[in-house]
Amino acid sequence: GLSAEERKHRGVNLPLERIGEPDDLAGAAAFLASDDARYITGHCLVIDGGMLAQQRSATVDIYPPSRFPKIGK
Structure with a gap:
């Protein structure tokens, strides 16, 4: 698993x-x-913390936060 510091980063x-x-x-x-x-049949439920909504790549953690807008703030 990841350390608390890695998870935060x-x-x-x-x-x-x-x-x-x-x-x-789980829910x-x-x-x-x-x-x-x-x-419900043939549905794809995306549980990605908002990545798809912002069309961001899963490799986003290689870029600094300043490159992406914050949502809901």
């Missing part, structure tokens, strides 16, 4: 300013596995 450039945790996926996975999602 990698999260700086992400739209939500942190890297994802297993709990960030969506539980919903999709439930009867509430029984009519």
Whole structure:
């Protein structure tokens, strides 16, 4: 796993300013596995902390935060 310092460093450039945790996926996975999602087929649920919304690459942590606009602030 990553150290706390590595996690903080990698999260700086992400739209939500942190890297994802297993709990960030758990609710969506539980919903999709439930009867509430029984009519959902062929859907791609993106859980990426806002990367797609800003059309940013997963390699964004090689660039300084100043290159990207902040969201919601």
